[in-house]
Amino acid sequence: MIHTLKEAPADAEIISHQLMIRSGMIQRIAAGIYAFMPLGVRVMRKIEAIVRGEMNRAGALEALMPMVQPAGLWRISQRLARYGPELLRFKDRHARDFVLGPTHEEVVTEIARAEIRSYRQLPLILYQIQSKFRDEIRPRFGVMRAREFVMKDAYSFDRDAAGLARTYQRIFDAYQRIFTRLGLNFRAVAADNGAIGGSGSHEFHVIAETGEAAIAYCPASGYAANVEAAPAPALLDMRAPPRQALVKAATPGKTACREVAPYLSIPVERTVKSLVLAVEKKEKVEDGPEIWLLLLRGDHSLNEVKAGNAPQLSGYRFASEREIREWFGAPPGYLGPLGAREPVRILADCTVARMSDFVVGANEEGFHWTGVNWGRDLPEPETADLRDVVEGDLSPDGKGRLSICRGIEVGHIFQLGTRYSDIMGAHYLDDAGVAQPLAMGCYGIGITRLLGAAIEQNFDARGILWPAAIAPFEAVLCPMGYHRSEAVRHAADRLYATLTERGADVMLDDRNERAGVMFADWELIGIPHRLVISERGLKENTVEYQGRDDACPTSLTPEQAVAHIVGARNS
Incomplete structure (x- = not known):
């Protein structure tokens, strides 16, 4: 059954979406929901066969868990409210609450709670290849960000952190073999755990110019991390002593650091940008949010994941313009730490904390302060790693300089620890007869997403250039x-x-x-x-x-x- 098109539909924004539609591999049924036609299914089955083979080789056992899950399990894990509107919720005819599973940590932990009794049953790895559903607010890019998709997810159970680390490495090695056998140019990178919880994770990215993720890597050492997770230490070894007087300079109409710097005839590296965040108080909500002023060097960007991981900024949001004017008396673009209204709290990026004679907004429209110094003009700040790494930064392993490339995330592995087993009561009896929480890991590969990622990496003007292992x-x-x-x-x-x-x-x-x-x-x-x-x-x-x-x-x-x-x- 071959049905090709000369032109792609107007809503097909990226090459993989265009070519999958034109080649007759998928057909759109609704926004973010696609039927896989025979050619697309053939590719999918070949991917699945490679994944299944390597998971079996790693000692994992295949299972199949329900896509429809009781909402009660998600209440126990405390993710029902936290997961947000991507979790599709519904009631059955008996008014019982259910969800369509975007992932299966809750279900597999419930299975482990019922099945695992003794340390003699460990380690155990279960995996499945199954459909998931995430109610994306804006499904786009075809199979790359669809609402319904096929995923291989695996879950491991060990006695302790040491056992989990060994299993994690076994699955990491299996993933390296999987993506190599698929014929893809890929990179494993250290990553942030995000909403799934736990500690320690790696993402696997197919390298492609159209990738949404930025990857920092060191060609000299092999270090690689998602930009969200790559440490960005201070770029200055030490702070130089003040050499300039504090001066209030007129900067009419200059709000961005890239505009202020040339106007003042200074490099942008001498400027500091101010970002205002609001953190809602868990107690005394009626008093309003806690206001934080974050300071970054003018040419740097805020890493929102790092900010969210800072304990003092947990649950932050960006302040509204009304809040900014209320607290600083000036519009965005002219904000700074000098004269900030109490009790605004200051948090400086590590590099900013070592700067001297820098430029900040004067909290007055049309003005900036120049020659600003810590200790003399401002109290010593709280500091944190807040920025994205950039091309040329020193690699965190100290063995070279970082380069940046784009990647499409197709796999993610996590060391969950006891995040789910503790709260859901999944325990085993150790050799002394004492109940212990199971140490868990989870390991995902986007099967349908891999079709799109492979095309994004392998195409020409005539169409798709499938790696031989997965061509239909x-x-x-x-x-x-x-x-x-x-x-x-x-x-x-x-x-x-x-x-x-x-x-x-x-x-x-x-x-x-x-x-x-x-x-x-x-x-x-x-x-x-x-x-x-x-x-x-x-x-x-x-x-x-x-x-x-x-x-x-x-x-x-x-x-x-x-x-x-x-x-x-x-x-």
Whole structure:
């Protein structure tokens, strides 16, 4: 069943979405919900087979858990309210609360609570390949950010942190093998755990210019981390003594550091930007939020994940313009720590805390202070790592400088510890007969997301360039005049049978189409090998072979063609 399109729909924003629609791999049913057509399913099944094989090799046991989950389990884990509107909630006919599972930590912990009794049953790893549902507010990019998707998720149970670390490394190694076998250029990076909880995690990214994630890596050492998780230490070894007087300078209409710096004839690295956050108080909510002024160097960006991980900023939000004017008496763009109204609290990035003679807003429209110094003009600040790393920063391992690339997250592994087992009562009896919480890990791979990521990394002007391991077919036979020429039909059928017997995954295109249409379709779909059978070639005992990324075809005997395709498959 082949149905291709010359043009992609207008809402297909990225190349993978466009090519999956055009090649007939997916069909949109509703926003963020797609039917996978036969060609798309073939790719998915090949990905699943590789994932399943390596998970089994790592000692994991396959299970299948329900997509529909009792909301009560999520109440026990305290995630029902915290997860937010992405968690689709509903009631059954008996008015009982349920959710459509975006993930399965709660269900698998309940299973472990019922099944695991003794340390003798540990370690245990369960995995499944199953549909998930997350009610994305803005589903986009086709399968890359769909509401319904297929995922491999695994969960491990160990006696303690040491056992968890060993299991974690085993799955990490399995993931390295999976993405290598898939034929993808990928990178494993240290990451933030986010809403799932626990401590210690790695993301696996397919490297692609269209990737949403920024990855910091050191070519000299192999260090890699998501920019959200990469430490950004102070860029100054020590603070220089003050050399300038404190001066209030007019900066009419200059609100951004990149505008203020040239106006004052100074490098932007001498400026400090001010960001205002509000943290709602858990006690005395009626008194209003606690206001924080965050200070970063003018050319740096706030890392919102790091800010959220700072204990004093837990649950923060950006202050409204009304709140900013109320607390600072000035509009955004002219804010600074000098003369800030009490009890505004100051939190400076590590680099800012070592700066001297810097420039900040004067809390007065049209003015900035120059020559500002800690100790002399401002009290010593609270400090934290608040910024994104940038190209050229020293690698956290001290072995080189950082580079930045883009990546598409396709896998994430977490050391959960006892985050779920503690709260849900999943315990085992140790060798002394004492109840202990299970040490847990979880390990996800986006199966359907991998289709999009592979295309984002492998395409050209004609269509998809699938890695051979996951192409819907390894080879396609294109007979010229299959329904008109008995010789062509018999030769094509014979070649198809030979390739199939030799283990090749081959498609015989018996459509009554012109050569140009056939070739364009299969180049769009991305089949690695193409064999053209024609009456003229048969007279010379040859077929025309062309690899998907070859510039020109080559004449081969049928035997040579079979050997080439089978050899490529086994190489």
